[in-house]
Amino acid sequence: MYRHIQALQQVSRRTLSSSARRQVENKVPHKQKHFQEDNGIPIHLKGGVSDAILYRTTMALTILGSAYVVYELVCAAFPKKKD
Secondary structure, three states: OHHHHHHHHHHHHHHHOOOOOOOOOOOHHHHHHHHHOOOOOOHHHOOOHHHHHHHHHHHHHHHHHHHHHHHHHHHHHOOOOOO
């Protein structure tokens, strides 16, 4: 029982200590350089293929949604006649 408590104390000391096990690479300067580069690509597409897919999907949904709203407005403006 005492061994388990000691092991738990050791683990808790290790996780709470100020020294990190592995250093995480700082990617911010690389990303800043990439996004500030003047290569003629709009900023919302500089993220690569995933940004292009997301942009095109958003535009398609926006156009389809706008067309549906216009369709519903036309249907509401010209109701069907009851015979």
